[in-house]
Amino acid sequence: MSLMARPKEQAARRQELVAAAGRAIVERGVRGLRVKDVAAQAGISAGLVSYYYPDLGDLLVDVHEHSVDRFYWSRMRQVEGVPDSPGRLRALAGGGLPSGPDDELCLMLYELHLHAARDRTHAALMTSLFDREVSLYVMVLQQGEAAGELVLAAPALDVATNAVALEDAYGLHIVARNTRVDPRRARVLLLSYLAQATGADLGSGDELASSARTTPRDAQG
Known part of the structure; x- marks a missing residue:
């Protein structure tokens, strides 16, 4: 039984270390991350961290993979059960941006995405998340067009790509504490673009703000 x-x-311990490394990245950033920082967050010795992850780079890859999955599936859950395409677009616009400058999952992703400039594995993970988010928008846009709920001003792929790129750009300003771009302002601007690109009535800024996620992603497993 013990062998089984x-x-x-081991899998549970690795999951704990991935979570601990994520917290350490939020606190210190990727460049300043050390094995002892992960150990401190996990409440174990640095030697035990190195036992499971002899190469800190492998741990960073696991953190990035886990963060990408969490972010994408949180977005997918937000559109499930929404009955109409404009509503699904509002849910997407409300869920693709950081909840604020202290949104831990978004902070982790921005840190790890920046690491992609020097590492092909992280670049592939960043690209994978972008592609998955774009595909989610494309699905909603095409369904809305087929149902006669949306009239697209450009191909669905172009609208979706622009929407995700806007989310990423606004999100960076939010986590960087740019006082000119807060979450509500970013959502209003993103919603305005989507309304123009789809011909849909996507509601006011206040309505959009109220549609933001109710459970912070940094609190999810």
């Missing part, structure tokens, strides 16, 4: 349980225990 060991792989599960």
